[in-house]
Amino acid sequence: MGTVPAEQVSWGPYSGDYEEAYSAEPLPELCHKADVQAFSRAFQPSVSLTVAALGLAGNGLVLATHLAARRAARSPTSAHLLQLALADLLLALTLPFAAAGALQGWSLGSVTCRAISGLYSASFHAGFLFLACISADRYVAIARALPAGPRPSAPGRAHLVSVVVWLLSLLLALPALLFSQDGQREGQRRCRLIFPEGLTQTVKGASAVAQVVLGFALPLGVMAACYALLGRTLLATRGPERRRALRVVVALVAAFVILQLPYSLALLLDTADLLAARERSCPASKRKDLALLVTGGLALARCGLNPVLYAFLGLRFRQDLRRLLRSGGCSPGPHPRGRCPRRPRLSSCSAPTETNSVSFWDH
Amino acid sequence: MASYAATLLALSLLSLWTSPALGDANDAEDCCLSVTQHPIPGNLVRAFRYLLIRDGCRLPAVVFTTLKGRELCAPPGQPWVERIIKRLKRKSAKSKHHRN
Numbered sequence: 001m002g003t004v005p006a007e008q009v010s011w012g013p014y015s016g017d018y019e020e021a022y023s024a025e026p027l028p029e030l031c032h033k034a035d036v037q038a039f040s041r042a043f044q045p046s047v048s049l050t051v052a053a054l055g056l057a058g059n060g061l062v063l064a065t066h067l068a069a070r071r072a073a074r075s076p077t078s079a080h081l082l083q084l085a086l087a088d089l090l091l092a093l094t095l096p097f098a099a100a101g102a103l104q105g106w107s108l109g110s111v112t113c114r115a116i117s118g119l120y121s122a123s124f125h126a127g128f129l130f131l132a133c134i135s136a137d138r139y140v141a142i143a144r145a146l147p148a149g150p151r152p153s154a155p156g157r158a159h160l161v162s163v164v165v166w167l168l169s170l171l172l173a174l175p176a177l178l179f180s181q182d183g184q185r186e187g188q189r190r191c192r193l194i195f196p197e198g199l200t201q202t203v204k205g206a207s208a209v210a211q212v213v214l215g216f217a218l219p220l221g222v223m224a225a226c227y228a229l230l231g232r233t234l235l236a237t238r239g240p241e242r243r244r245a246l247r248v249v250v251a252l253v254a255a256f257v258i259l260q261l262p263y264s265l266a267l268l269l270d271t272a273d274l275l276a277a278r279e280r281s282c283p284a285s286k287r288k289d290l291a292l293l294v295t296g297g298l299a300l301a302r303c304g305l306n307p308v309l310y311a312f313l314g315l316r317f318r319q320d321l322r323r324l325l326r327s328g329g330c331s332p333g334p335h336p337r338g339r340c341p342r343r344p345r346l347s348s349c350s351a352p353t354e355t356n357s358v359s360f361w362d363h
Numbered sequence: 364m365a366s367y368a369a370t371l372l373a374l375s376l377l378s379l380w381t382s383p384a385l386g387d388a389n390d391a392e393d394c395c396l397s398v399t400q401h402p403i404p405g406n407l408v409r410a411f412r413y414l415l416i417r418d419g420c421r422l423p424a425v426v427f428t429t430l431k432g433r434e435l436c437a438p439p440g441q442p443w444v445e446r447i448i449k450r451l452k453r454k455s456a457k458s459k460h461h462r463n
Contacts, residue, residue, distance in 0.1 A: 027399050027401075027403070027433075027435050027436075028395060028396065028397040028398055028399050028435065028436040029433060029434055029435055029436065030393055030394070030395055030414075030426050030434035030435075030436060031393065031394060031395070031396050032393050033391040033392065033393055034393075036391040037391050040391055181417075183417055183418070183419070185392065185418050185419060190419070192419060194416060194417055194419065195416075197415075197416050197417070197423075279396050279397040279422075280396060281396070282396060285396055286391070289391040293391070
């Protein structure tokens with residue numbers, strides 16, 4: 001090290017010189033992130049509250065419209081759209097807790113921390129998986145309308161799929177349910193996911209692989225395949241609805257790519273760092289934190305935008321909503337026995353006679 | 364369309380760990396990104412504290428505050444680190460005793 005003479009300087013005013021001499025070889029120092037933390041304290045609660053407001057209003061409206069129409073879900077797509085709205089509503093419900101926790105620390109105790117984190121994780125995964133279900137439903141609906149298409153499936157199938165999706169989401173939320181804790185750091189309590197120190201690298205690796213395969217690659221793969229097949233089918237068809245249908249497919253895929261992929265890529269880099277035990281410089285580490293924060297906000301925005309992209313673009317939803325608004329919930333009005341008027345039957349998803357151009361949007 | 368799907372699939376295989384953690388787990392905590400392998404002379408250190416995994420850090424570390432106020436990262440459990448910690452504890456106990 002070549003600093004042996006300096007090491008004899010021990011105490012007092014000369015120790016400064018010693019430190020300089022010693023630090024000729026750079027010593028790892030604590031990485032202070034006050035600036036990123038300040039940004040996070042402003043950014044995270046404002047995104048959370050905005051998405052919570054959008055998500056509660058939009059998904060609440062979807063659910064209210066459905067309940068007011070007092071109609072059992074007629075097609076698999078409408079059943080899954082309903083579950084998607086439910087998942088997003090639950091996610092939106094946890095966001096004010098996250099915002100309050102970021103602003104003034106977690107004050108609700110460890111059990112609530114686990115419950116809220118678990119609900120957050122489960123509903124985030126459920127939303128993603130239901131998006132994949134909807135893409136599959138839409139493809140099947142189109143394929144069935146073709147002459148050689150498959151036969152209609154049993155009506156209970158969609159509910160079975162929904163139950164499986166929620167169970168899978170709970171499984172994916174297990175780490176959050178088990179390992180979230182309410183810990184103290186610098187005078188503030190925080191609710192966060194911390195894997196216990198005894199957990200081996202194998203368990204962490206297995207958990208990461210499960211999250212990747214079930215929570216991301218599977219739904220994204222299904223979505224990509226279904227919308228690609230759907231797009232191909234639509235390109236091959238003629239008709240006035242074709243353009244509109246293609247436009248919506250492009251909008252859905254674009255929204256997904258813009259909102260979800262940046263965060264997934266940021267997480268990929270972060271997880272690779274974690275698994276490879278790679279060390280970064282302090283500025284690089286801060287850039288990574290910023291990237292995760294901003295892209296995480298975008299990924300969250302997906303839950304607030306789902307009603308706009310999926311439900312509001314549907315013809316049936318808009319008809320139901322118009323009727324809900326006009327009749328004030330169906331109870332007053334001239335309709336016999338106070339029942340909701342039947343919607344003019346332009347088309348129906350459950351009818352085997354449906355035409356593909358309309359049925360695709362009619363959920 | 365097929366190449367588009369292939370691109371999306373490739374991206375999906377690249378991507379890991381999708382759900383953002385509640386209240387951002389990437390808290391951007393002050394942490395040590397690495398620890399020194401060379402012993403720090405104990406007489407330069409005036410304080411210490413632990414930053415462990417339960418504090419939200421990936422790399423557990425002992426942070427030594429030097430007389431000049433730099434905060435250096437050391438590996439917990441190493442004999443030289445434990446020696447410095449013991450010395451600092453003894454010193455602080457003594458000064459407390461003096462005050463009393």
